[in-house]
Amino acid sequence: MARRNGISRRAGPSARLPIGVLARNGVAAGVIKLTSAGLSFLMLAAAAMVTDERQFGLYSTAYAGASLVSFFSLIGQHAVVLRFWPQYAGSDDQPAANALMARAMLVALAGLALSSLLVGVIAFLPLAPDVPEWRPLCLASAVLAFALGWSEFTSCALRAKNALFSGLLPRDIFWRVTGIAAFAAAGLLATGMSAVAATYLTALLLIACVLPQTIVLLRDTFGAARGPLSAAQKAEFTSVTFGLWGVTALPPALSQASTLLVAVILGPEAAGAIFVADRIMRLAILALTGINQAIAPQISSSFYRGDRQHVQRITGLTAIGGFAAALLMLAIFIVFGKPILAIFQPAYATDTIHAVLVILGIGALIGTACGPTELLLQLTGLQRALFRTLIVVNSAGLALTALLTYGIGPIGAALGIAGTLMAWCLTGVTIARRRLGIDPSILGFFTGPDATTVRTILKGRA
Secondary structure, eight states: OOEETTEEGGGOTTSOOOHHHHHHHHHHHHHHHHHHHHHHHHHHHHHHHHSOHHHHHHHHHHHHHHHHHHHHHTTTHHHHHHHHHHHHHHTTOHHHHHHHHHHHHHHHHHHHHHHHHHHHHHTTSOSOTTOTTHHHHHHHHHHHHHHHHHHHHHHHHHHHTTOHHHHHHIIIIIHHHHHHHHHHHHHHHOSOOOHHHHHHHHHHHHHHHHHHHHHHHHHHHHSSOOOOOOHHHHHHHHHHHHHHHHHHHHHHHHHHHHHHHHHHHHOHHHHHHHHHHHHHHGGGGHHHHHHHHHHHHHHHHHHHTTOHHHHHHHHHHHHHHHHHHHHHHHHHHHHHHHHHHHHHOGGGOSHHHHHHHHHHHHHHHHHHHTOSHHHHHHHTTOHHHHHHHHHHHHHHHHHHHHHHHHHHTHHHHHHHHHHHHHHHHHHHHHHHHHHHSOOOSHHHHHHSTTHHHHHHHHHHHO
16 A cells, blocks of 8 residues: 555545554654754754854844744634645545635735735835844845745645645755755855845745745645635635634744743843743643644544544543653753753853743643643634633733733743743633533543543553
C-alpha cells in the first residue's frame, strides 16, 4: 500500500486514523517543533553575528513587527482550512472541499497583499525621523510579513489534508537551516550586514522554501474539480472566518502587549529578562503544540461525523502527552533554570528571574493539563465563545498583570501572565464540557472512553 508522510493513501485525507498513527505523528511533530525552536535560536544568533548591536536591534524589531502583522493579515484563513477541509472531504464532498480551499486561498492572499501594502505606505510616513533606515526597513518588513503569513497558510492547508511532514518541514526546518547557512556565509564573505539586508534575506529564503508547497497547493486546488458552495456554506464560511480571525490573531498580539506593558512599568532591562524567561517557558508547551499539528484534521473530521468518542479519546491522550512533557520541563527549570538563563545573559541568572521562570512554568503546566482546548473550540464551531473568553480573561489579566507588576515587580508580572494563561485555559475546558460534552483535559482522559481501561491497568498493578 502506497504511503505518503507515514499515512496510507488508501485511508484518504480525512479518514479516521488509528490512535497509534496519531501518536507517531504527534511525536514526530513534537520533535519537529523542538528542533525548530533550537534552529530559530541559532538563526537569530547567526544574524546577530553578522550585524552590529544597532543593526541587530533594528532587525529584531522588524522581525517582531512583521510577525505581528502576519498574525492579522491571514484573516483567519489558515484556521478556516483546518476547520472546513476535513469536514467536507470527510463527507466525500471533494468538489466542495476544493472550492473551500480556493476561496480561503484567495481571501488569504488578499489579506496578505493589503497588509503588506499598508506597511509599505507606513514606510513613507515621517514616524521615525531619527532612524535613517526607516523607509527601507519598513519595505523589507512588508515582504517578510507576506512571507510569514503565506508560509503559515500553506503549512495549515497541507496539514488539513494530513500531509503533516510536507506541511511542517519547509518553514520549521528547511528555512531556518538555510537561514543559518546564509548568515554564516555572509559573515565569511563580508565584514557586516545591515538590518535591511538581513530582513530581505530572511524573507526571500522563506519564500524560496515554501515555493514547492505553493506549487503543489495551487496545482491540487485549481487543477481539481470544484463545485459551487451553497448559500448556507458561504454564510457559514463568512461567519466562522470572523470568529477564527479573532481567536488566531488575538493570543500572539496579547502576548506582545504583555511584554510592552512590563517594559513600560519596569524598564527595558527587566522586560528583557522576563521576555527571555517567557520564551524559555514555551519549551514546556512544545509537545502540546506539536501534537496539535497532527490531531487538528482528526478533531474536525471526527466531530462532524458525529464521532465524539474519538474526539474525546485523542484530546485526552494529547493532554496526557503535553502534561508529561511540561512536567519534565518544569523540573528542568527548577534545577537548571539559572544556567539556562545565563546562556542568554549572565545578568538574568538571579533568584528573582529564576523564580519568574518557575512561575511561568507552573502556568504552562496547568495550561497543558487542560489539553488542546483552544484547538477544540476553534474546530467545533465555538470560535465565538473562545473569542469572547479570550477578550474578557486577557483584558482582566492585563489589568491584573499591571497591578502586580507595579506592586511586586518581576515576580508580580510572572504571576499575572501565568494566572491569565491558567484562567482562560480552565475557562475553555468548562465551555467545552458544557457545550460539547467533551473534556479535553487530563481529567477527560480518566473519565472518557478510555477510563475503564485505565482503571483496569491501575488495579492490575496494585
